[in-house]
Amino acid sequence: MTTGPVLVLIDHSDDGTVRPAVRELLALAARFGPAHGVWVDASGPSPEALAELGAFGSATVHTVVPAESHHLTPVIAAALAAVVRAAAPRAVLLTSSFEHKEVAAVLGALTGAGVVVDVAALDEVDGTLVATKQVFAATWTTRCAIRTPFAVVAVKPNAAEAVRSDAGPATLLAHAADPAGAARGVELVERSERSPSGRPDLSSAQVVVVGGRGTEGDFSLLDELADVLGGAVGATRVATDEGWIDHEAQIGQTGVTVSPRLYIGAGVSGAVHHRGGMQSAGTIVAVNTDPEAPIFEIADLGIVGDLRTVLPAATAELRRLLG
Amino acid sequence: MRIVVCVKHVPDLMAERRLVDGHVDREQGDGTLNELDENAVEAALVLAAELDAEVVVLTAGPDDAVDAVRRGLQMGADRGVHVLDPGLAGSDVFATARVLAAAVRTIAEQGPVDLVLTGMASLDGLTSMLPAALATELGLPQLSLASELTVVDGIVQVRRDLDHATEVLRSPLPALVSVTDQSNEPRYPAFAGIMAARKKPVDVMTLDDLGVDPASVGADGSRTEVIDATERPPRENRLLITDEGDAGARLAAYLVDHKLV
Ligand SMILES: Cc1cc2nc3c(=O)[nH]c(=O)nc-3n(C[C@H](O)[C@H](O)[C@H](O)COP(=O)(O)OP(=O)(O)OC[C@H]3O[C@@H](n4cnc5c(N)ncnc54)[C@H](O)[C@@H]3O)c2cc1C
Numbered sequence: 001m002t003t004g005p006v007l008v009l010i011d012h013s014d015d016g017t018v019r020p021a022v023r024e025l026l027a028l029a030a031r032f033g034p035a036h037g038v039w040v041d042a043s044g045p046s047p048e049a050l051a052e053l054g055a056f057g058s059a060t061v062h063t064v065v066p067a068e069s070h071h072l073t074p075v076i077a078a079a080l081a082a083v084v085r086a087a088a089p090r091a092v093l094l095t096s097s098f099e100h101k102e103v104a105a106v107l108g109a110l111t112g113a114g115v116v117v118d119v120a121a122l123d124e125v126d127g128t129l130v131a132t133k134q135v136f137a138a139t140w141t142t143r144c145a146i147r148t149p150f151a152v153v154a155v156k157p158n159a160a161e162a163v164r165s166d167a168g169p170a171t172l173l174a175h176a177a178d179p180a181g182a183a184r185g186v187e188l189v190e191r192s193e194r195s196p197s198g199r200p201d202l203s204s205a206q207v208v209v210v211g212g213r214g215t216e217g218d219f220s221l222l223d224e225l226a227d228v229l230g231g232a233v234g235a236t237r238v239a240t241d242e243g244w245i246d247h248e249a250q251i252g253q254t255g256v257t258v259s260p261r262l263y264i265g266a267g268v269s270g271a272v273h274h275r276g277g278m279q280s281a282g283t284i285v286a287v288n289t290d291p292e293a294p295i296f297e298i299a300d301l302g303i304v305g306d307l308r309t310v311l312p313a314a315t316a317e318l319r320r321l322l323g
Numbered sequence: 324m325r326i327v328v329c330v331k332h333v334p335d336l337m338a339e340r341r342l343v344d345g346h347v348d349r350e351q352g353d354g355t356l357n358e359l360d361e362n363a364v365e366a367a368l369v370l371a372a373e374l375d376a377e378v379v380v381l382t383a384g385p386d387d388a389v390d391a392v393r394r395g396l397q398m399g400a401d402r403g404v405h406v407l408d409p410g411l412a413g414s415d416v417f418a419t420a421r422v423l424a425a426a427v428r429t430i431a432e433q434g435p436v437d438l439v440l441t442g443m444a445s446l447d448g449l450t451s452m453l454p455a456a457l458a459t460e461l462g463l464p465q466l467s468l469a470s471e472l473t474v475v476d477g478i479v480q481v482r483r484d485l486d487h488a489t490e491v492l493r494s495p496l497p498a499l500v501s502v503t504d505q506s507n508e509p510r511y512p513a514f515a516g517i518m519a520a521r522k523k524p525v526d527v528m529t530l531d532d533l534g535v536d537p538a539s540v541g542a543d544g545s546r547t548e549v550i551d552a553t554e555r556p557p558r559e560n561r562l563l564i565t566d567e568g569d570a571g572a573r574l575a576a577y578l579v580d581h582k583l584v
């Protein structure tokens with residue numbers, strides 16, 4: 001039986017705002033031990049961030065100010081490894097973004113930890129952590145036992161529900177910066193962070209409205225439907241390659257993976273690469289003029305029709321019904 | 324100059340993919356070169372033409388994994404290395420990284436390796452962890468998820484698009500770079516390339532050749548274990564309707580009835 005705290009890498013934007021997924025990670029961590037945040041950057045958390053982290057279950061936040069750019073994933077991993085040595089945790093939880101999966105891989109290589117990424121649920125069976133994840137474009141579910149005493153787990157959105165309490169701000173515990181060298185010679189030349197869109201974050205949204213080539217570049221009908229449903233807007237690679245919408249809206253095997261309660265695809269054929277990023281959605285609705293479109297093979301509600309008439313009609317009706 | 328490209332043989336994306344005893348079933352018909360590794364081979368070939376480098380395609384995997392190496396040779400790589408050993412079965416990402424690192428070091432005995440290239444993810448596991456684990460194992464600078472890649476005067480520079488940001492990273496060679504599907508358009512092997520590939524050498528190496536302790540890899544050397552795998556049941560009560568002017572309203576009603584709004 002392993003003991004010790006469960007560390008959560010605090011994912012935050014460059015201006016120090018804690019990303020919403022962290023709240024879920026803290027709630028998940030608390031099931032297996034005391035949840036401790038880990039904050040890696042040049043300036044440390046603001047008082048607001050500490051209040052938020054305290055309220056969402058992290059009584060302690062470990063800080064490390066690395067000698068090299070804190071955006072480089074091996075630097076983050078080395079900082080985490082330093083906290084791991086000091087705090088002897090039973091696990092480290094991170095978000096399952098591309099960057100943090102990389103941090104997980106380096107941390108695993110540095111510490112000998114068993115690592116599982118893209119995890120949808122985490123449980124404890126006879127003292128062993130068992131991670132549930134979906135593979136093969138979400139057509140299979142696997143459960144993976146982590147055999148090492150210390151585990152590293154990258155968790156997808158919605159794996160746990162955030163829990164807010166009236167606990168006070170988190171207490172800081174500073175750790176010495178490790179000497180330079182973790183970056184192994186890599187230099188960050190440029191970084192520009194995108195500003196948030198005002199819509200829910202695609203990867204964690206409960207409703208996602210997705211457009212493909214069939215939109216012919218006009219996403220306004222999708223935007224309107226997404227607004228009524230409070231959803232995020234996503235796209236196929238064709239739509240992002242055409243420049244109709246930003247690259248980060250791409251859903252699929254080489255883009256974002258989504259698991260919303262509701263996925264609505266319009267003018268999307270349902271290519272295998274796209275399915276890989278959306279097939280675990282709760283309910284799938286598809287609007288396509290081609291009755292043979294492969295997306296209809298996985299749609300709970302398939303509508304053979306033109307998105308240019310079906311979407312506005314649905315939006316108008318929803319506005320009426322929802323008042 | 325020498326470039327090593329890591330490629331993986333995976334079950335065909337279009338075929339039915341299964342898990343047996345927690346491992347990818349490789350008995351189900353044809354596998355292919357992991358599509359995303361074609362981008363890595365392409366990137367290597369473009370750089371090799373610019374810098375006059377040798378391109379070595381490297382894989383670790385069972386017998387038919389050599390098909391992935393062959394595909395790389397058909398695209399234009401110079402030679403292949405196939406790590407083939409019964410002890411590999413069941414290796415996790417860290418065991419695989421240990422084996423590939425040993426292979427890269429062995430290749431380097433014949434002359435320095437300046438660049439290790441990989442794909443962004445393997446389309447069977449999709450973990451994207453191997454490049455970072457391999458770079459750590461080799462102690463190389465890692466520049467991952469490159470959508471653009473240049474090498475000038477021994478300095479490699481990449482641009483990468485992340486979930487929340489775009490970055491430009493740079494490091495001196497030798498380095499490890501993983502490339503995305505946005506980085507290039509992989510060439511299709513020409514007939515001449517397919518013929519030429521038949522004569523290109525593929526060295527087979529065992530764990531013993533690489534000096535890797537079999538106990539440190541394979542299922543025994545792995546830190547995680549798949550304890551069960553189940554196929555998702557097909558979706559039930561699916562409905563397909565044709566728009567007769569009322570589909571928008573029916574869509575709205577469906578969402579309300581199913582409490583999705
Ligand atoms: C290595 C690799 C990785 C890839 N990764 C991804 C990925 O991550 N994500 C991704 O999405 N793709 C990815 N792709 C591309 C993928 O294979 C498909 O090409 C792409 O998903 C198709 O996009 P689409 O559905 O918009 O276009 P199409 O396949 O062209 O489909 C357009 C659909 O719109 C319908 N349509 C046309 N007009 C209308 C209308 N007025 N109303 C309603 N329907 C209409 C058509 O009937 C058609 O079914 C990848 C490809 C490769 C090779």
Ligand SMILES: Nc1ncnc2c1ncn2[C@@H]1O[C@H](COP(=O)(O)O)[C@@H](O)[C@H]1O
Pocket residue numbers: 329330331357359360363381382383384416419423440441442443444445446448449450451452453454
């Ligand atoms: N067994 C292997 N042999 C050679 N290269 C591999 C192997 N497994 C993974 N790779 C490389 O690592 C990349 C990322 O794979 P993964 O981390 O499994 O998603 C792939 O695109 C390949 O370039």
